[in-house]
Amino acid sequence: MIATRFSVGLHILVLVASDPPGDATSIRLAASIGTNPVVVRRIAGLLSRAGLITVQRGPGGASLTREAAAISLADVWRAIHPERERMIRVHGRTNQECQTGRRIPALLRSRFDAAEAAVLADLARTSIAELVTEAGRD
Template sequence: MIATRFSVGLHILILVASDPPGGATSIRLAASIGTNPVVVRRIAGLLTRAGLITVQRGPGGASLTRPAESITLREVWRAIHPEGEAMMRVHRPAPEACAVGQRIPGLLRQRFDAAEEAMLRDLGDTSLAQMVSEAQRQAAAA
């Protein structure tokens, strides 16, 4: 299931990459995202375990572990959605009495897997730095 965890994770990373050192605290991030700091800390924990950020308790805030140019959106997706976790799930097969219904889950799984692989390829072509640059460009134009 596609939830908002991925977009919140990207929001966190874009702010961490944009803010001055020490500025990306869970309270600051939560205010920007419009959510509770606990949600931010939970998703930041996933990003930390994936090696994308480090978090200092207290006023230190979060920081990237490497340049934004070297972090792809695919890495962020995998930090939030580990390998093997299907983006789109398939329902159970139909009763054996329906020959067509028995085959539908397998057919859907093939298409869903192909769609997910295409999405991951696209995310792999986009860096966090590109997202930061676009966010800053749009903010300046507003």
């Protein structure tokens, strides 16, 4: 399932990439995103564990661990979502005594997997630096 955590993670990275060092605090990021600083810290923690940012408690804020051009939207997707979490889920309680019910999960899963691979390939073609430029904050 595609939740807003992904877009919030991207928003965080665009701000971290474009703000002066030390300005990307959870309070500042939360004000731009329109959410609570706790939400920002939770998602920033995922980005940090994935090695995309470093976070300094207090006034230091967050900073990128590499150039914004070297961070793709696919990198961010993988940071926000566990490896096995699917974008499109298949209902799991089909009737195994029904010919269609027995076959539909595998039938749909193969098509959904192909769609997810296409989405990730497209996300891999865009970097955080591109989003910073498009947002007018370079």
